[in-house]
Amino acid sequence: PCVLVGLSLTIFAECALLMGFFLPGDSLLFTAGLFVANGIIGAPIWLVCLLLTVCAVVGNVVGYFIGFTVGPALFNRPDSRLFKREHVDKTHAFFEKYGPRAIVLGRFVPIVRTFITAIAGVGRMEARSYFTYSVIGGVAWATGVTLLGFWLGRITFVKENVETILIGIVALSVLPIVIEVVKARRQNRRTADTGR
DSSP: OHHHHHHHHHHHHHHHOGGGGGSOHHHHHHHHHHHHHTTSSOSOHHHHHHHHHHHHHHHHHHHHHHHHHHHHHHHTSOOOSSOOHHHHHHHHHHHHHHGGGHHHHGGGSTTHHHHHHHHHHHTTOOHHHHHHHHHHHHIIIIIHHHHHHHHHHTSHHHHHTHHHHHHHHHHHHHHHHHHHHHHHHHHHHHHHHHHO
Protein backbone atom coordinates (compact mmCIF):
# COMPACT_ATOMS: atom_id res chain seq x y z
CA PRO A 1 0.00 0.00 0.00
CA CYS A 2 2.84 2.44 0.81
CA VAL A 3 4.34 2.00 -2.67
CA LEU A 4 0.96 2.67 -4.29
CA VAL A 5 0.34 5.76 -2.13
CA GLY A 6 3.81 7.09 -3.01
CA LEU A 7 3.22 6.49 -6.75
CA SER A 8 -0.20 8.18 -6.58
CA LEU A 9 1.13 11.27 -4.79
CA THR A 10 4.02 11.56 -7.25
CA ILE A 11 1.72 11.36 -10.30
CA PHE A 12 -0.58 13.97 -8.72
CA ALA A 13 2.36 16.28 -7.96
CA GLU A 14 3.79 16.01 -11.49
CA CYS A 15 0.44 16.93 -13.03
CA ALA A 16 -0.58 19.60 -10.50
CA LEU A 17 2.47 21.39 -9.15
CA LEU A 18 4.80 23.43 -11.33
CA MET A 19 7.80 22.18 -9.38
CA GLY A 20 6.86 18.59 -10.33
CA PHE A 21 8.35 18.86 -13.83
CA PHE A 22 11.47 16.90 -12.82
CA LEU A 23 9.45 13.88 -11.61
CA PRO A 24 9.70 10.79 -13.87
CA GLY A 25 5.97 10.12 -14.38
CA ASP A 26 6.25 7.84 -17.42
CA SER A 27 8.80 5.54 -15.83
CA LEU A 28 6.85 5.43 -12.55
CA LEU A 29 3.65 4.36 -14.33
CA PHE A 30 5.53 1.71 -16.29
CA THR A 31 7.20 0.50 -13.08
CA ALA A 32 3.82 0.34 -11.31
CA GLY A 33 2.59 -2.03 -14.03
CA LEU A 34 5.77 -4.13 -13.72
CA PHE A 35 5.35 -4.29 -9.93
CA VAL A 36 1.74 -5.48 -10.21
CA ALA A 37 2.73 -8.14 -12.77
CA ASN A 38 5.47 -9.41 -10.46
CA GLY A 39 3.44 -9.29 -7.24
CA ILE A 40 5.44 -6.46 -5.62
CA ILE A 41 2.23 -4.42 -5.55
CA GLY A 42 -0.55 -6.69 -4.33
CA ALA A 43 -3.48 -4.63 -5.66
CA PRO A 44 -5.27 -5.72 -8.87
CA ILE A 45 -4.16 -3.95 -12.05
CA TRP A 46 -7.59 -2.37 -12.63
CA LEU A 47 -7.46 -0.69 -9.22
CA VAL A 48 -3.90 0.58 -9.77
CA CYS A 49 -4.84 2.00 -13.19
CA LEU A 50 -7.98 3.62 -11.77
CA LEU A 51 -6.13 5.21 -8.84
CA LEU A 52 -3.24 6.55 -10.95
CA THR A 53 -5.62 7.86 -13.63
CA VAL A 54 -7.74 9.69 -11.03
CA CYS A 55 -4.56 11.22 -9.53
CA ALA A 56 -3.43 12.37 -12.99
CA VAL A 57 -6.80 13.94 -13.84
CA VAL A 58 -7.26 15.59 -10.41
CA GLY A 59 -3.68 16.85 -10.70
CA ASN A 60 -4.55 18.47 -14.02
CA VAL A 61 -7.63 20.11 -12.52
CA VAL A 62 -5.55 21.55 -9.66
CA GLY A 63 -2.88 22.72 -12.13
CA TYR A 64 -5.53 24.44 -14.25
CA PHE A 65 -6.88 26.38 -11.27
CA ILE A 66 -3.36 27.32 -10.16
CA GLY A 67 -2.81 28.80 -13.62
CA PHE A 68 -6.25 30.42 -13.61
CA THR A 69 -5.77 32.14 -10.25
CA VAL A 70 -2.05 32.92 -9.84
CA GLY A 71 -0.58 31.98 -13.22
CA PRO A 72 0.05 35.36 -14.81
CA ALA A 73 2.00 36.63 -11.78
CA LEU A 74 3.85 33.32 -11.49
CA PHE A 75 4.83 33.05 -15.14
CA ASN A 76 6.14 36.61 -15.27
CA ARG A 77 8.81 35.84 -12.67
CA PRO A 78 12.49 35.75 -13.66
CA ASP A 79 14.39 32.45 -13.74
CA SER A 80 15.24 30.71 -10.51
CA ARG A 81 16.84 27.34 -9.74
CA LEU A 82 13.61 25.42 -10.22
CA PHE A 83 11.63 27.77 -12.45
CA LYS A 84 12.93 28.38 -15.96
CA ARG A 85 11.22 30.75 -18.35
CA GLU A 86 12.20 28.54 -21.30
CA HIS A 87 10.02 25.69 -19.96
CA VAL A 88 7.02 28.00 -20.06
CA ASP A 89 7.90 29.28 -23.54
CA LYS A 90 8.31 25.76 -24.95
CA THR A 91 5.04 24.63 -23.41
CA HIS A 92 3.24 27.73 -24.71
CA ALA A 93 4.58 27.03 -28.25
CA PHE A 94 3.42 23.40 -27.96
CA PHE A 95 -0.05 24.58 -26.88
CA GLU A 96 -0.23 27.12 -29.72
CA LYS A 97 0.74 24.45 -32.27
CA TYR A 98 -1.73 21.73 -31.21
CA GLY A 99 -4.54 23.71 -29.55
CA PRO A 100 -6.81 21.72 -27.19
CA ARG A 101 -5.27 18.45 -28.42
CA ALA A 102 -2.10 19.57 -26.64
CA ILE A 103 -3.74 18.62 -23.34
CA VAL A 104 -3.82 14.98 -24.53
CA LEU A 105 -0.50 14.98 -26.44
CA GLY A 106 1.29 16.89 -23.69
CA ARG A 107 0.71 13.99 -21.30
CA PHE A 108 3.43 12.09 -23.13
CA VAL A 109 5.98 14.92 -23.18
CA PRO A 110 8.06 15.45 -20.01
CA ILE A 111 8.08 19.05 -18.67
CA VAL A 112 5.26 20.01 -21.08
CA ARG A 113 3.04 17.62 -19.10
CA THR A 114 3.53 19.73 -15.96
CA PHE A 115 3.34 23.25 -17.38
CA ILE A 116 0.53 22.80 -19.91
CA THR A 117 -2.12 22.47 -17.21
CA ALA A 118 -1.29 25.85 -15.70
CA ILE A 119 -0.88 27.48 -19.13
CA ALA A 120 -4.39 26.30 -20.06
CA GLY A 121 -5.61 28.07 -16.91
CA VAL A 122 -3.62 31.24 -17.62
CA GLY A 123 -5.02 31.29 -21.16
CA ARG A 124 -8.56 30.87 -19.77
CA MET A 125 -9.17 27.76 -21.89
CA GLU A 126 -12.87 26.89 -21.74
CA ALA A 127 -13.22 24.68 -18.63
CA ARG A 128 -15.50 21.99 -20.07
CA SER A 129 -13.24 21.49 -23.09
CA TYR A 130 -10.16 21.41 -20.86
CA PHE A 131 -11.64 18.83 -18.48
CA THR A 132 -12.81 16.63 -21.37
CA TYR A 133 -9.37 16.56 -22.99
CA SER A 134 -7.76 16.14 -19.57
CA VAL A 135 -9.78 13.00 -18.83
CA ILE A 136 -8.99 11.55 -22.28
CA GLY A 137 -5.29 12.30 -21.81
CA GLY A 138 -5.29 10.99 -18.25
CA VAL A 139 -6.79 7.65 -19.25
CA ALA A 140 -4.49 7.29 -22.29
CA TRP A 141 -1.37 8.16 -20.30
CA ALA A 142 -1.86 6.76 -16.79
CA THR A 143 -3.82 3.64 -17.76
CA GLY A 144 -2.00 3.07 -21.06
CA VAL A 145 1.57 3.28 -19.74
CA THR A 146 0.73 1.28 -16.58
CA LEU A 147 -0.89 -1.49 -18.66
CA LEU A 148 2.14 -1.52 -20.96
CA GLY A 149 4.37 -2.18 -17.94
CA PHE A 150 1.94 -4.84 -16.70
CA TRP A 151 1.78 -6.71 -20.00
CA LEU A 152 5.52 -6.59 -20.58
CA GLY A 153 6.08 -7.59 -16.93
CA ARG A 154 4.37 -10.91 -17.60
CA ILE A 155 6.91 -11.86 -20.29
CA THR A 156 9.42 -14.39 -18.93
CA PHE A 157 12.51 -12.44 -20.04
CA VAL A 158 11.23 -9.27 -18.34
CA LYS A 159 10.32 -11.17 -15.14
CA GLU A 160 13.82 -12.63 -14.94
CA ASN A 161 15.52 -9.26 -15.54
CA VAL A 162 13.31 -6.82 -13.60
CA GLU A 163 16.27 -5.04 -11.92
CA THR A 164 18.09 -4.46 -15.21
CA ILE A 165 14.91 -3.21 -16.87
CA LEU A 166 14.21 -0.81 -13.98
CA ILE A 167 17.72 0.63 -14.31
CA GLY A 168 17.07 1.07 -18.06
CA ILE A 169 13.75 2.81 -17.35
CA VAL A 170 15.41 5.23 -14.92
CA ALA A 171 18.17 5.94 -17.46
CA LEU A 172 15.57 6.61 -20.18
CA SER A 173 13.55 8.91 -17.93
CA VAL A 174 16.66 10.95 -17.05
CA LEU A 175 17.81 11.17 -20.69
CA PRO A 176 15.43 13.99 -21.77
CA ILE A 177 16.57 16.09 -18.78
CA VAL A 178 20.23 15.50 -19.67
CA ILE A 179 19.54 16.46 -23.31
CA GLU A 180 17.79 19.66 -22.18
CA VAL A 181 20.69 20.60 -19.90
CA VAL A 182 23.26 19.99 -22.66
CA LYS A 183 21.19 22.02 -25.17
CA ALA A 184 20.80 24.88 -22.67
CA ARG A 185 24.54 24.96 -21.97
CA ARG A 186 25.36 25.01 -25.69
CA GLN A 187 22.87 27.81 -26.21
CA ASN A 188 24.39 29.78 -23.33
CA ARG A 189 27.88 29.33 -24.79
CA ARG A 190 26.72 30.51 -28.20
CA THR A 191 25.04 33.53 -26.64
CA ALA A 192 28.19 34.33 -24.62
CA ASP A 193 30.40 33.96 -27.74
CA THR A 194 28.07 36.19 -29.79
CA GLY A 195 28.11 38.85 -27.07
CA ARG A 196 31.87 39.15 -27.09
